[in-house]
Amino acid sequence: MSIKLPIYLDNNATTQIDPRVVDVMMPYLTEKYGNYSSKHKFGYEAHSAVELAREHIAKLINSNPDEIIFTSGATESINLAHIGFAVANQNKGKHIISSLVEHSASYESLLFLSKVGFEITFLKPDETGRIHPEDVISNIRKDTILVSLIFANNEIGTVNDIKTISNFCLNEKIIFHTDATQAIGKIKVDVRELNPTMMSFTSHKIYGPKGIGALFINKKSLKFNLSPLIFGGSQENSLRSGTLNVPAIVGFGKACNILSNELDEDISHYKSLNEFMLKYLISHLDEIKLNGSKTHRIFNNLNLTVKDVLVQDLMRKIPDLAFSTGSACSSENLKKNRILKALGLTDEEIDSTFRIGFGRFNTIDEIKYASEKLVQTILNIRSKKSEKINKITV
Ligand SMILES: *Cc1c(COP(=O)(O)O)cnc(C)c1O
Numbered sequence: 542m543s544i545k546l547p548i549y550l551d552n553n554a555t556t557q558i559d560p561r562v563v564d565v566m567m568p569y570l571t572e573k574y575g576n577y578s579s580k581h582k583f584g585y586e587a588h589s590a591v592e593l594a595r596e597h598i599a600k601l602i603n604s605n606p607d608e609i610i611f612t613s614g615a616t617e618s619i620n621l622a623h624i625g626f627a628v629a630n631q632n633k634g635k636h637i638i639s640s641l642v643e644h645s646a647s648y649e650s651l652l653f654l655s656k657v658g659f660e661i662t663f664l665k666p667d668e669t670g671r672i673h674p675e676d677v678i679s680n681i682r683k684d685t686i687l688v689s690l691i692f693a694n695n696e697i698g699t700v701n702d703i704k705t706i707s708n709f710c711l712n713e714k715i716i717f718h719t720d721a722t723q724a725i726g727k728i729k730v731d732v733r734e735l736n737p738t739m740m741s742f743t744s745h746k747i748y749g750p751k752g753i754g755a756l757f758i759n760k761k762s763l764k765f766n767l768s769p770l771i772f773g774g775s776q777e778n779s780l781r782s783g784t785l786n787v788p789a790i791v792g793f794g795k796a797c798n799i800l801s802n803e804l805d806e807d808i809s810h811y812k813s814l815n816e817f818m819l820k821y822l823i824s825h826l827d828e829i830k831l832n833g834s835k836t837h838r839i840f841n842n843l844n845l846t847v848k849d850v851l852v853q854d855l856m857r858k859i860p861d862l863a864f865s866t867g868s869a870c871s872s873e874n875l876k877k878n879r880i881l882k883a884l885g886l887t888d889e890e891i892d893s894t895f896r897i898g899f900g901r902f903n904t905i906d907e908i909k910y911a912s913e914k915l916v917q918t919i920l921n922i923r924s925k926k927s928e929k930i931n932k933i934t935v
Contacts, residue, residue, distance in 0.1 A: 549900065575587040604733075633686050819843060
């Protein structure tokens with residue numbers, strides 16, 4: 542059994558690019574450098590590559606290609622869905638419903654809107670991190686123009702009942718956006734079944750390149766206006782101007798094409814790695830707790846609280862394992878802990894909480910090695926701590 546160190550266990554932060562994705566991108570980084578909008582052979586070549594990618598992306602979520610707008614990533618898609626929508630619809634009302642467990646891209650863009658005259662209701666989740674559809678329903682007002690909720694949580698993996706909430710909003714004729722960044726590639730996402738009005742996602746969480754994402758805009762649902770945030774050459778239906786990033790789009794398309802064929806395989810891989818590590822840790826350690834939902838979850842994520850262990854120490858003692866103390870997207874402690882705080886974890890528990898994100902390229906041998914290392918190190922930290930306490934009491 543030979544294992545290459547360090548082991549990457551942070552696949553909710555980003556993923557390794559799939560070699561098959563790199564292969565299809567290479568020509569567009571070298572000889573196929575045309576501008577998507579140019580009316581000559583180089584342009585046509587870029588144009589058809591982008592449109593093929595759009596088809597692959599659309600197929601994965603069961604949408605039409607013309608419902609996909611390319612952006613620089615989920616952060617931009619979410620900002621466009623929130624701010625672009627708010628700007629274009631403020632005459633209809635200024636109330637927006639979201640939650641306390643959103644990714645910062647959602648949370649911060651809504652905080653911005655709250656500073657310029659919009660009123661945001663941030664719903665509190667239950668202790669597993671789920672937002673209850675009844676809470677959404679009971680908070681809807683006459684001036685509610687938008688509901689925006691995370692699909693699968695980046696920190697704890699909890700999956701919301703998007704189908705119920707989305708279809709309720711559709712009935713009430715309220716625009717519904719979901720941040721599906723962590724759901725795509727981990728569970729089946731079918732927009733014709735779920736009916737969101739808008740949906741954001743990104744390439745680099747599904748083994749594609751960074752800096753490219755998409756906003757799905759449902760054309761078979763409610764009609765609504767959206768203002769662009771970036772103005773210029775009218776690309777992407779005038780919703781997102783700027784020269785298209787052809788190599789990244791081609792890679793994003795390939796990543797989605799792979800998922801269309803291999804989603805079930807990926808899911809069962811995540812499940813087996815997840816089950817192995819969770820069982821191993823629980824059977825070898827006392828006072829370890831799984832955060833989030835046991836059943837409504839994505840299986841590439843494990844979020845655990847280990848009593849009496851500072852996760853900073855744990856990470857320092859096992860530099861060969863790359864895992865996370867919290868959301869990689871934020872630097873300040875306070876922000877990082879917003880999601881765990883909303884679940885009701887104490888500050889002390891948050892300091893003892895870590896996140897493992899399994900990926901397509903992790904092997905079971907890696908997970909066995911990582912599980913053993915984690916147990917050894919946690920036991921070691923705990924025994925040192927109790928030695929210290931004994932010394933003091935003696
Ligand atoms: C990573 C992530 C984002 C941000 O995506 P980028 O493409 O990095 O901007 C947004 N929401 C969730 C849930 C994420 O996990």
